[in-house]
Amino acid sequence: MALTKAILEPDNSNLDHFPGEYGIPFFGKMLQVVDDSVKLCDDHFKKFGPVSKIDLVKNQKVLLCLGPEFNEATLFDKDDSFSSAAGYHNSLGTLYPEGMLLRDGGMHKKTRRASQPSFKTDALKSYVELLLPIQEKRIAELPVNKEFLFYDAIQQTLMDVAARVFLGLDETSRMAKKLNNIFTTINKGLITPLPYNIPFSTFSRALKARERLRAYIHSNIPKRRGSDGVDMFTRYCNAQDEEGAFLDDIDIDGHIAFLMFAAFDTTTSALTNILYYLGTHPEWQDKVRAEITQIGNKDLTYEDASSMVLTEYVFNETLRFYPSVMILNRRATKDVEIAGYHIPKNTVLMLSPAYTHRMPEWWSNPETFDPMRFSPERAEHKRHGFSYIPFGGGAHKCIGMHFAQLNAKLYLFRLLRKYRVKLRENYNPKFMHVHLPRPKDKLPITLEPI
Ligand code: HEM
Numbered sequence: 001m002a003l004t005k006a007i008l009e010p011d012n013s014n015l016d017h018f019p020g021e022y023g024i025p026f027f028g029k030m031l032q033v034v035d036d037s038v039k040l041c042d043d044h045f046k047k048f049g050p051v052s053k054i055d056l057v058k059n060q061k062v063l064l065c066l067g068p069e070f071n072e073a074t075l076f077d078k079d080d081s082f083s084s085a086a087g088y089h090n091s092l093g094t095l096y097p098e099g100m101l102l103r104d105g106g107m108h109k110k111t112r113r114a115s116q117p118s119f120k121t122d123a124l125k126s127y128v129e130l131l132l133p134i135q136e137k138r139i140a141e142l143p144v145n146k147e148f149l150f151y152d153a154i155q156q157t158l159m160d161v162a163a164r165v166f167l168g169l170d171e172t173s174r175m176a177k178k179l180n181n182i183f184t185t186i187n188k189g190l191i192t193p194l195p196y197n198i199p200f201s202t203f204s205r206a207l208k209a210r211e212r213l214r215a216y217i218h219s220n221i222p223k224r225r226g227s228d229g230v231d232m233f234t235r236y237c238n239a240q241d242e243e244g245a246f247l248d249d250i251d252i253d254g255h256i257a258f259l260m261f262a263a264f265d266t267t268t269s270a271l272t273n274i275l276y277y278l279g280t281h282p283e284w285q286d287k288v289r290a291e292i293t294q295i296g297n298k299d300l301t302y303e304d305a306s307s308m309v310l311t312e313y314v315f316n317e318t319l320r321f322y323p324s325v326m327i328l329n330r331r332a333t334k335d336v337e338i339a340g341y342h343i344p345k346n347t348v349l350m351l352s353p354a355y356t357h358r359m360p361e362w363w364s365n366p367e368t369f370d371p372m373r374f375s376p377e378r379a380e381h382k383r384h385g386f387s388y389i390p391f392g393g394g395a396h397k398c399i400g401m402h403f404a405q406l407n408a409k410l411y412l413f414r415l416l417r418k419y420r421v422k423l424r425e426n427y428n429p430k431f432m433h434v435h436l437p438r439p440k441d442k443l444p445i446t447l448e449p450i
Contacts, residue, residue: 098254
């Protein structure tokens with residue numbers, strides 16, 4: 001499918017024949033999505049059924065499609081009827097136009113193939129070596145017996161990870177700090193409600209920051225090519241296709257910038273929410289700690305990580321409630337029929353993994369925190385191939401899934417062996433949902449030595 005053609009045509013905004021309702025001028029229903037996207041989906045489902053129209057920022061009209069059947073039709077996309085590029089063109093595409101998720105068909109396949117070596121087992125093993133010292137140092141710096149905001153702390157840690165693992169930089173160097181600022185500025189541009197290139201605005205600053213990141217990556221490609229660094233940037237510089245050709249500079253820049261974006265906020269959100277659940281369910285914190293203590297080594301190896309089964313269930317259950325990417329988008333490239341609904345060409349579809357993850361048709365007591373639902377005996381996540389999609393599915397399924405799990409396990413291994421995580425008494429925070437789910441108050445925690 002031609003990527004540019006798919007994007008050049010405007011979105012279909014004639015959704016008159018669908019039930020649903022629109023929100024206020026300019027913001028549409030975006031404020032409700034940010035505040036509680038699951039409630040919004042639930043309200044729409046109850047009032048209008050699984051398919052309904054709604055509008056987002058700039059009153060962009062989209063079709064909310066709820067449930068595994070729609071997730072499968074769009075993400076698995078067996079008839080090649082949906083574009084990811086056109087689905088994200090107005091959001092991620094403004095600052096990461098060359099990102100992997102902004103590509104379809106053959107171009108996407110090529111990118112994905114070039115990226116595979118950076119995510120194979122031997123690459124993951126080499127990242128363990130890079131991650132361990134960063135996590136050790138950052139965990140050693142955390143306040144003890146004194147409340148602090150975990151979200152801020154884990155952000156710093158993962159910024160260091162981005163510098164070291166993605167860019168191959170010493171995380172304490174001036175360049176790493178400079179790039180952190182650049183990266184933060186770009187991402188602010190993604191969530192501003194006013195994505196216009198007006199001088200001094202958040203968005204124009206983000207565009208400039210993206211240019212600076214591009215300049216840094218382009219100027220460093222010749223130095224990295226042929227070097228033996230194990231970081232992702234160097235791996236991309238050395239990646240060759242079947243004919244032995246290197247990736248174009250523009251592709252390397254596009255992939256690395258997008259990888260950092262895709263990895264950073266998602267993992268920050270996941271680890272923050274995991275600590276929230278371990279804090280509110282101390283019995284599970286004890287179980288995870290017992291599992292960790294059983295592993296005799298001082299440092300976790302790649303092989304040890306796969307034995308952390310209960311930790312994995314907790315990870316999965318946390319992402320069931322709060323999948324870091326709460327909303328997924330696709331756009332129909334032709335007229336399609338799903339579950340009896342006729343969806344016109346160029347309609348943007350909005351999917352909600354979080355809503356699907358709480359549908360009582362697919363989950364027992366969905367509002368209860370119950371990690372054992374992921375055990376082989378119960379395997380609730382296998383009741384439908386697309387009822388559990390924290391990492392998406394189909395051709396665009398998250399390429400960093402194993403890296404994210406590994407990173408989280410390594411961090412929890414170190415933290416929970418040393419400390420008990422305590423939350424405030426009767427802690428019951430309000431969660432924000434978009435652009436990433438987390439407690440609004442950034443999760444104040446206290447660490448008590450074991
Ligand atoms: C808990 C952490 C993470 C979650 C929940 C997550 C979730 C997702 C989801 C839902 C998608 C699919 C989006 C769609 O189809 O519309 C995706 C794609 C992607 N993710 Fe992740 N992600 C995580 C971590 C990471 C990490 C650590 C990396 C890189 C190291 C990464 C790189 C990517 C890339 C490059 C894509 C696009 C893949 C493609 O288009 O083929 N993600 N992720």
